[in-house]
Amino acid sequence: MNTRLRRSLLFMCALAVGMPAATGFGLKTTPLPFFAGQLSAVQSSPSQVAQSGKEMVSYADVASIFSRSCDKCHSGSKPAQGLRTDSYPGIMAGGWNGPVVVPGNPAKSELVRRIRGTSTPRMPFKSPVWLSETEMARIEQWIQTGAPDGKP
Numbered sequence: 001m002n003t004r005l006r007r008s009l010l011f012m013c014a015l016a017v018g019m020p021a022a023t024g025f026g027l028k029t030t031p032l033p034f035f036a037g038q039l040s041a042v043q044s045s046p047s048q049v050a051q052s053g054k055e056m057v058s059y060a061d062v063a064s065i066f067s068r069s070c071d072k073c074h075s076g077s078k079p080a081q082g083l084r085t086d087s088y089p090g091i092m093a094g095g096w097n098g099p100v101v102v103p104g105n106p107a108k109s110e111l112v113r114r115i116r117g118t119s120t121p122r123m124p125f126k127s128p129v130w131l132s133e134t135e136m137a138r139i140e141q142w143i144q145t146g147a148p149d150g151k152p
């Protein structure tokens, strides 16, 4: 089995058990620690992750990712698919098909599936450059920690 395939299998496992998949993917060092990081993420149970005090990520922390890569189409009076990413109420309301963020469950969130490409068309729409692993992991962590607004 080649490394690429193993990585994607591990990623699927991480998604399947509802892990944020953030731990391994945030690390873009050499292939070996990258891989080791993922293994430990897969092996620890969700409660262990919660207890290990993972940093709470709020909408305010990920808004800049949306403003750079998504708001161009997902804002204004006629946002694509009825979805607005430029405000917390907008993103939580979702699009014409309903909510795209399921708090606590990145794997079930259409928004995550779109940026990962497990749902198509992948977002950002028609972009040859997708979000970085770090950005995707951060958005997943935001949803994993309950998708809070973050404004005082």
Ligand code: HEC
Residues within 6 Å of the ligand: 066, 069, 070, 071, 072, 073, 074, 080, 081, 083, 085, 094, 095, 096, 097, 098, 100, 110, 111, 114, 115, 120, 121, 123, 124, 125, 126, 131
């Ligand atoms: C160039 C314009 C454009 C950009 C940039 C863009 N989108 Fe989209 N988005 C669309 C269009 C068009 C659709 C509808 C496509 C379809 O599903 O047929 C869509 C659909 C979606 C959907 C599905 C909504 C639903 O109700 O099913 C999600 C979620 C989404 N986009 C999230 C994002 C995110 C997150 C980003 C930024 C990383 C982004 N989009 C960037 C144009 C864009």
